[in-house]
């Protein structure tokens with residue numbers, strides 16, 4: 534099929550694209566993703582490729598799909614390639630092509646919800662394995678591929694239960710790949726940690742009464758005290774990003790996402806009553822580099838002091854550390870043999886890496902990092918606008934096909950056997966015990 538760019542796809546490439554488009558067409562959109570049809574499709578793919586397949590429902594109706602390609606040395610720690618099957622909702626009116634039609638335009642851009650986040654990655658894993666099998670490659674390490682539900686709503690019924698299960702322990706996973714972000718330039722982005730979600734509400738109580746009266750300590754005045762204190766902290770963090778001192782993932786963000794007060798009626802709010810309560814909601818993302826005790830102190834001392842009739846409540850409060858009390862960070866230096874192999878694979882695939890980053894939001898990778906397992910967030914997309922959760926999400930076919938080659942190289946390098954260049958780095962991650970170095974603090 535010819536494109537305006539002069540790109541011509543081979544029959545084999547067209548088949549690869551067709552499978553990607555087929556996956557993208559499944560309606561796995563929240564709030565009610567249809568998980569069974571897509572599970573049937575994926576199982577079909579796994580079987581066609583020749584992988585062992587397993588489906589487990591830790592919560593009924595929310596299947597976790599697991600494929601296994603057994604290595605020649607199955608006692609070595611294995612590699613897990615994780616992706617999620619669900620996608621976030623769309624606002625149809627803003628899309629130039631229907632979000633579940635997976636239309637490829639004349640420039641090779643494939644438009645669909647999930648084309649970047651992260652159905653691309655899931656299918657690229659499978660295509661890479663398909664190609665390696667066809668090429669006669671035999672991995673030393675076992676490779677597992679998981680497709681999990683509900684990442685977009687926190688993963689509580691999906692990845693969390695999977696990673697905590699005895700099924701997962703049996704896999705003896707030494708290294709996990711999960712999602713990253715597109716890169717707007719020619720360097721691939723890679724993520725070695727992520728910020729932790731703290732969602733909270735602050736409620737202010739205050740003097741009620743007639744709207745015409747002047748009181749000290751009215752609810753909205755108290756809430757404003759809180760909003761100002763939080764805004765000051767927010768500015769201190771944002772300034773570090775603006776000045777280039779820190780990357781986005783290296784500071785803690787806090788954003789006011791709703792405000793509510795007053796007495797509503799069908800025709801609008803009552804205008805001459807002072808509310809006795811007011812509430813604000815915040816999306817806060819705590820960097821793993823933060824001093825958590827100092828942050829906690831801010832809540833009762835500055836942001837919601839009882840002296841101002843303020844109280845706070847967490848809607849979600851993730852732990853910033855892993856299960857061993859250390860910051861949940863994967864080492865990206867020579868102390869981590871998985872990192873060394875990953876980096877080498879990208880170079881061998883002809884790619885370049887940007888400076889490793891802390892993911893600004895949350896991914897399922899956090900559940901594996903909690904267990905002390907090294908995780909890298911990586912979605913192989915260069916020269917692509919970051920459109921996850923955005924309108925007109927797309928991925929160009931050339932980037933998609935290139936990404937498959939990158940995963941082939943990652944699997945060759947990280948699973949052995951040693952390649953034609955005599956590389957032996959693989960053996961360094963060969964012990965059954967996780968490297969201590971993955972807990973290295975930066």
Ligand SMILES: CSCC[C@H](NC(C)=O)C(=O)O
Pocket residue numbers: 684685686687688730894895896
């Ligand atoms: C608390 S789970 C929600 C997960 C979601 N992840 C992404 C990548 O948007 C987020 O960070 O908001």
Ligand SMILES: [Zn+2]
Pocket residue numbers: 617650651684712
């Ligand atoms: Zn995602």
Ligand SMILES: [Zn+2]
Pocket residue numbers: 621650685921922
């Ligand atoms: Zn997402």
